Amino acid sequence: MTGLAGAKNGRTMRFSGRAALLLASVSLLPAAASAQSSAATGPRLQQASLSYSIAPGSLGSALASFGSRSNLQLLYPADITRSKRTAGVSGTMSPEEALGRLLSGTGLTYRFTTATTVTISGPAEQATVNGGQAGDSLTLAPVYVSGDQTGTGPVEGYVARVTAAGTKTDTPIIETPQAVTVVTSDQIRNQGATSISDSLAYTPSIAMQSGAFSRSVDDLTIRGFNVANGNLGSLRDGMKYQSNVYDGGQEPYGLERIDVLRGAASMLYGQLSPGGVVNAISKRPTTNPLREVNLEFGTYGRKQLSADFGGPLDDEGIFSYRLTGLVRDADNWVDNTPDDKVYIAPALTIAPDAATSLTLLSSYQHFNAGFSTPLQLDDVRTGRIPRDMFLGIDGFDRYKGDSYTIGYDFEHQFDNGLTLRNKARYFYSDVSWDYMMGNVSTLANSGGRLARLASVREEVSYGVTQDTSLEYTFDALGAEHTVLGGFDYYRRSYDSHRYRGAGVSLLDLRTGATLSNPAINYAVDRGSDTVANSYGLYLQDQIKFDDHWVLLLGGRQDWTDSTVRSYQNGRVTDQSDNALTGRAGLVYLFDNGLAPYVSIAQSFQPQAGSVTVTGNPLQPNEAVQYEAGLRYQPEGSNLLLSAAVYDLTQTNLTTTDALGNVSQFGEVRSRGVELEARAEFDNLGLIAAYSYTDARITESALASEIGQQIPLVPRNAVSLWADYKLDDLGLEGVKLGAGMRYTGSTNIFNGKTDAPSYLLVDAMASIDLGKLTQDLEGAEFKVNARNLFDKKFYTCTYSDGCRYGEPLTVTATLSYKW
Template structure:
C-alpha cells in the first residue's frame, strides 16, 4: 500500500506513525482544505524541528553543554540549577589539547589551578578562595568521592567525557566538602555507535605520546557495548631529571537487558612517573628582590637516582540504573579505589642563617615517603517525578557512604648544603629520623532528600536537606597515639529560578557545607571541630534565542567558620572565619558555523576576618588574586577557502596575589599566558595539529603559602586517525 493511500484512510494515521518519535503532527481546524472531499489527507508543506535531548554524561558537540547531573544528582537543565556550574566538554578539551586536569580547568571562572610542576603529581585547586583538592574530597569521579590524598596521582583527562565544576557550599548532596565546591569528572562510557580513534604526539622535551579510544555496540540488538581508552607517554620536562611519564588504561562495559535497565562496569589503571617540584619560599625565587640565593625554574635541586614520584592507582566499580515507570527510577553505584606511592625528593629547608646566605648556599634535606590509599564509595537514590496540573515535583532521596584509609610513612635524612649557582650532587640521602607519618581511617554516611519543584514551566524551587555522620581515627606512627573523632552535621540548601520567555533565567540561593578537620591538635588531646561553610548567591543565565550559547553571571558571599591557622609558636589552631565575595562571568557560544568561543572573568575578594594573630585579620588569602580573565576562540577558515583548517588561540590573565613571605611587598606579579593551536583535516579520517602553550615563554610564578614556577613554552605536534 502506498503511503499516500495509507494517509487517505484517516488523518490520525499520521499521528500514530509519529507517536514513537520525538516529533509531532498537528492538523489545524481552521484549514478547510487540509482534508480533500474524498476523505484523503492532503499534506501541506511542513517544517519539523526536532532536537535530541542532551545526554548529561555523554558527548556534546562543541563547548556548550546545557544539562548536568552534578549540582542536583538528577538530569537537569543548567538553567534550572540555582547555583553556579561550569562544564568543560570533551570537544573543548580536545580544542585546547588539555593534558592535565589543571589545564582542563585553566579557563574556568573562579578556579585557580596549579602549574605543571605540581599538577603532574596531584590535583589541587582553589575555588572561590578555598582549597578544593583530592585531600578535601572535592575531586569526584562519576558523582562519587575518589581519592584519599592530594598525592594519589592526578586524574588523566583523556579518560574523561566532561568535567563539571559546582561552585560554593555543596554538602547537601555530597557530604564532606570544602566551601569552595566540587569538581566532578565524568568518565568516558560505552557508546551506541562505533567509535575508533588513535593519536600519536611528539613535542618539546622529547615528548612521545600514544593514545587510543575505541567503543561501540557488541551485538546487533544493542544490549552490549564497550569502551576502551588508553594512553602511553614518555617525556622529559624543563627540569632535568624530572620526567613526565604516564600509563593509562580504562575498560568499560555496558549491559542493557531492556530499555528500562542498564549496568555499566568501569575500571582503570594508571601509572604516574615524574619528579616532585619542591615548594620554594618566595624569597628563593627569581621574582623576589632579596639577596637570598635564587633557584631558577629549570634548576634540578634534587639528587639523581634518588628523586622520584611513582604512583600506581586502580579503580573498579559499576553504575546501575532501573526505571520502574517513566516517573520512578533507582540509581545505585559502587567503586573501589587503591593507590600506592613511592616518593623521594630533596626538600629545600629554611633559608638558613645570614652566613649561609652570604655564601650563596641553601640547606637541603632528604624527604622519603611511602604511602597507600584505599577507599570504598557508594551512592544509592530513588528519583520520583510527580505531575499535578501546573505543578511538577522531581523528588530525590538517597544514602551515600564513603570509607577511606590513608597510611603514610614519612622519614627525613641528614641536612646537606647546595649552591644553586654551581650545583654539586651526591649528597647523603639515608634516613636519620623516626617515622613521622600517620595512619588515617575515616568514614562518612549521609542521608539526603531533595525536591525540585516546577510551577507553570517558569518557576523552579529547589529544596534540599542532609544529615551526615562522620568518624575518623588517626594513629601517629612515631608515638602510637590514637586520635578518634566523631561528628554529625545537618546541612541544607534552598534556591529559586525564574525562566523567562526571552531566554533569561535569574536565580537566588543559599547553601551550606562542612568538612571534618583531620589534623593533629598539638595543644589538646582532641581533634579540631569541622569547618563550616555558608553561601548566598545571586545570578542569571541567558540562552540567546536561535543561538547555541550559554551566558552566565553570578555574585556571591561565602564564609567559612572554624578555619585553621597557625599561632605565633607555629602550632595549628582553630581560629575563626574566612570570607570570600566575588563576581564570576562566563560565556560559551557557537557564534557562527565556523567560530566558537569561551570567555570568563573573575573578581574574588577573599580575606581572613578572624585569626588568632591580630595582624592577619583583613589580609588577603594567599594565592588568590582579585582579578582573573580568559578567552579562547576556534575559527574554521572557510571564508578564506580553507574549510579544513581550524585555528585556535587564547589568553589567560592572573592578577597580582599575596604570598606568605618575608619579602616586604609580599606580592606575586600578575602574568598573561598565550596558547595557540592549528589543525588540518586531511580527509574524513586523518587530522594533523600543532599546539603551543605559553607562546611568549612567560616566566611566571604561582604562590599559595609556598611557590612553584610555571612551565616554559612547549610545542606539541599530533596526528589523529578516526574511522
C-alpha cells in the same frame, strides 16, 4: 538559525538552500489532524514494545523522557511545546504508539524521517515550509534535539545544556540555581590540556599552582577554598575519588567532560570544602562505533600514543564497550625529570532493555614523574635558581605510583515514573615519593650553594564509595516534581610513612654538584594512618510550576567517624561528627531565554585527627553561601551567558597564636563576581570568563593574618579562547585557535611582596586531512602551543612555597578516526 538542525550518530548537521527545503518539505508535510494518524507514512521504527511510565505534565519534559527511553532523536521548533501539557503514557507498547499518546490533544503532528529520528511540527511550521521558494534558503524557528544531551554524556563543541553536578539528576543548566561550568572533551582536546588543571584554566574562580606542581596532582582552589581530594571536592562520576591529593592526578584523555559546581554543596555530596566540586565524568560505552588513534610528539622529548575504541558487541545492542588508553614517554622543562604515564580504562555496558542498564567502569594508571620542590620567594623572584635546573639527586628523587579503580553504575526505570540508581567504586593507590626540599634556607645561597633537606614518603590509600537513590517524577497541585532521595557511603584510608633527612645536603648551584649526600633518619616516622567513614541521607525536590518557576529544596543528614594513629608519638585520635545541611534555590525562566536565580547552600568539613591544645577533637568547619545569578540561553541556540555574585563564609577554622596554642575561631569570607560566556556560531567557537574573588581571613588568633587575601587566589582573573574554521575563506578543513589567560597578583603570607600578575597566551592550529584527499579521510593534524611567548612567572602559597611556571611547550598530534 538558517536551515534545519539534525543529528547523525550524535553529531549535529545543518542543511540550507535546496537541500534544506527538500528535507523540510518531506519532514513537515501536512498530516492528519490527529497525532496518531500522522505516522501513517514515512520510515517505520522497529515495533519492539517497550515499557513506558511518563507522568502527566509538561510536554517538553515528557518528550525528553520519551526520547531518552526510546533511544530516539526528536526534532522540533523550540517554542511549539511551550505551555503545552500531556496526559502522559503508561504501559508496554511500541515507541510509535507511545509517542502518539503523548501528543494526543496537543494539535502537534509527527513523522519518522529515519528509523531513529522523528520530526514534530505544528501548523505554523508547515505553513512556513509551504510558503518557501525552491531556490531560497529555508529559515525555520530554532530546532531542539531531544535526548541529545544527558548529565554524564558527551557534548559536541563547547556549550552544554544539561548537567547532573548540581542536582544529581539530569537538569538543564539554565534551571540550576547555582554556578556551573561544563568543560567538554572538545575543549580539552582543542586546548591540548594534559591535566585537570590545564582543563580548567579557562573556568572562572579556579586557581591553581603552576604546572610544575599541578601536572602531577589535582590541587585546585574554587572561590578561594582548596579542592584537592574526595573529602574536599574531587569527584569522579558523582562520587568521591582520591583519598588524598598525592594519589596521582586524573587523566583528562579518559574523561567525557568535567562539571564544576561552584559553592557549598554538602547537601548533595556530604563533607566537602565550601568552594565546590570538580566532577570528572568517565568515558562510557557507546552504541555507535568509535575508533580513534592519536600519535603525539612535543617539546622536552614528549612522545605519546593514545587510543579510544567503542561500540556495540552484538547485533541487538545489548552489550557495548569502551576501551581508552595511552602510553607516554616524556621529560619536562626541569632537567632529569620524567613525565611518563600508562593509562588504560576498559568499560562495559549491559542494557537488556530501554529501561535497564548496568555499566562496569575500571581503570589502571601508572605514573613516573619528579616532584617539583618549592623554593624560597627570593630564589624565584630574582631568578638566581634557573627554572630548568634540577635541584634533586639522580637516583633519589622520584614521584612514582600506581592506582586502580573498579566500579559500576546501575539504573532501572520502573513503569510508574520511578527510577532506581545504584553505583559504587573501589579506588587504590600506592605512591613512592622522595625528593630534596629546596626551601629550607636561603643562607647557603650567598655562596652559590643551596641547602636542601631530604624527604622520603611511602603512601598507600584506598577509598570505597557507593550511592543509591530513587528519583520520582510526578505532577501535584499544578506543579511538576522531581523528587530524589538517597543514601551514600564513603570509606577512606590514608596510610603515610614520612621520613626526613638527618641534616641538610648542599647543592653547588654553579656546577650542579651535590656537596654532601643526604642521610635519612628512619628512626622518626612523621606519618600517620587515617581511616574514616562517612554516611549520608539526602532528600531533594525540584518543583517546576507555571512553566516558568523552578524551586529547589533539599536537605541532608551526615554522620562521620575517623581514627587517626600518629606513627611519631603513637597517639590515637578518635572522632565522630554529624551535621544537617540544606540548600534552597529559585529560578525564573523568561520566554526569551533569560533565567535569574537566587540560592542559599551550606557545607561542613570535619577535621580528622586535629585536636586543640587540651587534646579535644576539633569541631567541623561550617560554611554558608548566598548566591544570585543570571543566565541567558535562548532555546535551540548554542549560546550560554552566565553571571553570578556570591557571599561565602566558613567558620570554625583552626588558628594558632604566637605561643602555639590551637583554637577554633578562625573565619574566612569569600565574596565575588563571576562572568562566563560559551558560544558556537557557524565557524566560531568562543569561551570567555572573568572572576573577581575577595577571599580573605576575617578572624584569626594572629592579628597580622586578619584581612589578608588567601594565598594563590587572585582578586582578578580573565580568560578568553576562540577558534575559527577557515572554510568560508577557501581553506576548507583548517581551524585556528588562540587564548589568553590573565592572573592578577596574589598575596604571599610572610612575603616581602605579592606574587606578580602574569598573562599567558595559548594557540592551536589544525587541519582535517580528509578535506585534502579522500585517501586521508578521518585524519587530522593539530599543533598546540601553551605559553606561546614563553612568559616567565611563578606561583606561591607561602614565602617558602614558590614554584616556577611552565615555559613554552609545543605538541603536534596526528589523529585518525574510522
